[in-house]
Amino acid sequence: MDNSYVPIRMRVEKIAVEDPERNLRTYDLAFEDEDAGKRFNYLPGQFCEMSILGKGESPFGIASSPSEGDLLKFTVNRAGSVTGEIHYLREGDAVGIRGPLGNWYPVEKLKGMNVLIIGGGFAFTTLRSLLVYLLGSRGDYGDINVIYGARNPDLFIYKNEIEEWRTREDMELHLTIDSPVDGWSGMTGFVPSVTGELAPGQENTMAIVCGPPIMIKFTLPVLTELGFPDERIYTSLERRMKCGIGKCGRCNIGSRYVCIDGPVFSLAQLRNIPEAF
């Protein structure tokens, strides 16, 4: 029998510091055991429990796309004891992961549709995975529109890639920051209002939203107002988790467990859950 509590051993291949305060770092992890890597099949939106032996585990969305190769990418914000310890890791160090856990963005349903990706802050991780995935087989999808907001320009993650996405002709990227800053050429304003201003068409479009709870809360009604039906709005939720396999009892929202029934939910599903927002 598989033992889902035992982490897979990974090696830190590369660390990128994402912000000047050095609170956000992106880790590229390689499988130590090739077979384990082959068995690890995932899709954008899924997450892993990252394990520091002696400190514990924390859940992180997978930021890489399976279309990119064998490395797994995670972006970690320093917040608690486990994330603090992860920030001490150096390239070459060992780390454990358990996963892939949870469900994924509806990539099959997206085929032939336009995609509107809306993200905020350092929650852009699984959205990066999705975007890279879509761009990897670009022909399968219609228009790709991305709205990405951060408190200030420093707090966008994956800045190098943002530069590349900006110049691409086969997608639209709208960056926005909360309040004006000298030298900022993008948009200003919170994600929900920017979404309203840009008023992307809902026809044959699927909206995928991920960000801080408050951003999600205010963005979903904007999408509804723009005419998106509940079945074409997806969002990814976060809760404190331990086991990741639907047993330990803390991540539920109503009867749904974020770790196995989520983290990706359609608004249609969430409408039936009393405490979703």
Place this chain on the structure above:
Amino acid sequence: MSEWQPRILAILCNWCSYAGADLAGVSRIQYPPNIRVVRVPCSGRVDPLFILKSLQAGFDGVLVSGCHPGDCHYISGNYVARRRFAILKPLLEFVGIEPDRVQFSWISAGEGERFATVVTKVVEDVRKLGPSKRIVKKA
């Protein structure tokens, strides 16, 4: 195998007892090498939890030392600590932790000699008790 040696954790206040230990060192006063020192700002900083945790982690004894009454750098830290120790010690004895494993002293920055004497006494007391077993956590 070599003879068992007690391991003692010494929690010393920054302003007096740590300086006293320092003086013992620079004055080349001999004392047993069985102690490991943790420096804290004041004996008032010493939570009984630190002491119990040290014993749990396998230290055979704990010495806590601060400034003499009246000399506290923070005016009254050691007085508050004294009340705490005054009830901690009988409580530990009450539950069956050998009293000599946890000891308190006041050592000033000028008392290098006294530091050596205190450490020697603590090490000898703990040596008599043998290895700590009661509140030590097994892996």
Place this chain on the structure above:
Amino acid sequence: MYRLDKGRFDEFIRLLGREYRTYAPVRTAGRTGFAIVDSAGMIDTDVLVTDMSPKEIFFPPSETLFRYGRNGIKTDEVPERPIAVWGIRSCDVRSLSMLDRVFGSAVQMPEDDRFKDPYWNHRYGSSLLFGSACIDPSPTCFCNWFGGGPFNKDGMDVFTVDAGEYYLLEPVSGKGQEFIGGLACLAPAGESELDLVSAIAAEAASRMPEEEDLKEAGRKLSDIFDEPVWSELSAKCVNCGACTFCCPTCHCFDIQDESQGSEGRRVRIWDSCMFPIFTREASGHNPRALSKERVRQRIMHKYSYSLENYGEFLCTGCGRCVLVCPVNLDIRDVLRRLLHYRAEGKCNG
């Protein structure tokens, strides 16, 4: 049905011990719980509802998931002999079946190995359960609310009745039949013995409380999710974990690491939805920060969410939480209050 004379009970327990690690109710310093026994003399045969529930046998308060150190990760060896339990009550047997729905696999993906909890499965999967009929139900028993009863045999391998001078044993599962089938210390039971059992069963059934209609419980509870009644009910709860720790079906847990130097172990320990830190995130955000939200979670989880997820309640009516609650927040009263909330006309709809 077989008859086991009490004079040969010790022989029976010893036989059982050859193949199984045998657990039974044991009384230590006035407290009762399940412990390994190797003779009949150690067993407390009178206790109805043990203070600690038998979930501790299969899902201990703390257990090692694996050990780590310089040489990597190692899981502990699984003991060879499977577990047998003697003297487990009907409600508690059912609670184990319920826990098996949670730990055995994921209902959503029953075939997916990733959701099978190996620690639970190696203990529960091969266990042999000797359930006991409840001859003398207590005033805190309410198993009949949930389709149980003092003589309910669901989930047992062998059903046993204490008939005074002897025990009557009835195999329920194939595994149970296989074990007791050829035992020399058992004799086939006769007519008079079976009549006695029926009489005892009727007497026990008469002691059960009036049933509460729980047919619509899941929906009724969902409907009043946002009503103020939850604040009223939770006002006196002090959010300790006594109810959840003594509950035979509560199974929330935490995972922690315990290190000594470079060696250590990852442990699973019981946790409780009553504790505020249970759901508090590293950012400080807590989706169930209020006592009301936590009490509601406990009730909803047992009587509403579980129906949706597992098709049954996560409560067997054993009454332990009623006994241990330090503020006498009686779950039966709570349920009655909630289920009749709309009927009282306190809200529209």
Place this chain on the structure above:
Amino acid sequence: MNVTAKLRETIRELFSADKVDVFLAWEEGSLPMSSTPLFITDGAQADRAIFDPRCGNNLSVYFTKDSRQFRGKRVGIAVKGCDARSLVLNIQENQVLRDMVVIVGVPCNGVIDGKKIRRRTGGKQVTEVMENGDSVTLKGPEFSITLDRSEVLSSSCLRCVHPDATEYDVFLGEARAEVGNENRRKALDEVEALSSAQRWERTRKEYEKCIRCYACRNVCPSCYCSECFVDQNDPQWIGGTCDVTDTVIFHLIRNLHVAGRCVECGACARACPMDIDLLLLNLKTAEEIKKRFGDTAGIRIDGRPVMAEFREDEKQEFIMG
């Protein structure tokens, strides 16, 4: 008029004079010999209130728990001697404003510990409990046991020296001052007669039972840290398992955190589902504090709790010479 009748009368008066927004008392519980906390918000509910030996809950706990549900409200509260001391301590520690509470003292002769009853009956069905002076009769369908009252009283009550409130606005009867109680010394002597190794054996056996449910902490009116040291994880001070060294350290440190603040109401011991004799450590510490510093928790309403105070000339024979 019995105490219950007087209590109800007092509650009605307080509401009709608009002196309180809520009144904390006890009402009949769901089990034989049990009571449950009652929050009265309307004088008309006064007739639900009771006071008798079933009323063990220390209601002061509701002032300090995280919900702080009575903040800003004028609260009336019925208190036994120990409960009153908890409240005094809460006032001393600025958790409760004296002006915002109306303290109603009730004369207490000890409360019954339901667990002791269950232990005596082996968990059998008790349908009726009758008190008659110093004896208590427990009746079930097939049995009847008569016990000495002391066998079913809460251990804290057997060692009580302040049966009645020391601070109150109304007292329903005649409040007694401090009484002597030799049970305190006896309980300590029993342990102190043991060798160090025997004491540890005793401690280990007792605290091995702990399942870490934290009922003791949560029912304690003096335990109100917004984050308990056992819940801290950075650093994590003590392990979360039922390893006996961790449980002993938890209980010792909790004991020290409530040193000079514990009123020995016995709520922790009555709440413990594992029946750990939690009170003994509290007794030891309380006696030590009384002996050394001449202070008892919850008696003074002014100044600071004893462990936050000091005198320069205190005895310090435990400091190495």
